[in-house]
Amino acid sequence: MGRQPCCDKLGVKKGPWTAEEDKKLINFILTNGQCCWRAVPKLAGLRRCGKSCRLRWTNYLRPDLKRGLLTEAEEQLVIDLHARLGNRWSKIAARLPGRTDNEIKNHWNTHIKKKLLKSGIDPVTHEPLHKEAKPEESSSYPADLLPESSNNNDMQEKDGIVINSDDNSRSPTENSCSTEDSLLLDSICNDEMLLNSLWMDEPPLVDASWNKIIPLAAENTNNYMDYPSWEDNYTGLSDCQDFGVHDFGFDCFDTIELSALNILEMELNR
DNA sequence: AAGACCGCCAACCGCCTGGTT
């Protein structure tokens, strides 16, 4: 007995999203907020599966997403977190504001994996590929690929995954990263509590999920200032700080729609 | 110039989890 499909397969469109569909989805989410993805296609006038809408939104249309390749620091952080967490892409993505699990997963599979292999490191275990060849080495990571967990002897194992009990020993920020990147890593990598929260199911201290921003902003505009990527990308939002899900309508929509249209324009120019 | 090959990434699929009834 298979699971019921998440949507009626008949009449549901698949494949690449068109600019028109994107616009419909953006308009709907910005007007109504995120709720009940199953109902979104119908309400937004899309012939798509709700799941597909959610993915499109979280992986591509969300306004706080960063574009372009991961920075050196971000890559470093991904390697380090992967060494601790394994393929828990969503957990890893939660530590990288503006990045999605899908993006990180793709970047891992296409870039980082190869980089590690080239350096003689098993991307799964983060151990040297030919350990017996150089057993005296504590780590085979080159300077630019050194995860914290591999250069620290004080390791712990939890649920079969190696974690590091002393995260303050060294951070990847010692590499040549921008100040901004360094700050990001300092705030994330060196925070024992934050790393512990990766294992507990506590709300993350730094959470990139945009859907949390609107309610936060509605009850405390100071909190909303904690999300620079959002602010940077959508300065116009500061003009409507009192918005809530239902107030997030057409009065402040022009600015946001401009951003949405920018995305669509980018898409059309591709 | 054109066909073959390769890499990247958006999107899909199926399973899992947590909440609700």
Add this chain to the structure above:
DNA sequence: CAACCAGGCGGTTGGCGGTCT
């Protein structure tokens, strides 16, 4: 407590663009 449901997650695929021959 079981059944159901929606959302979330990770693995995988397929199409497209770039590079190579």
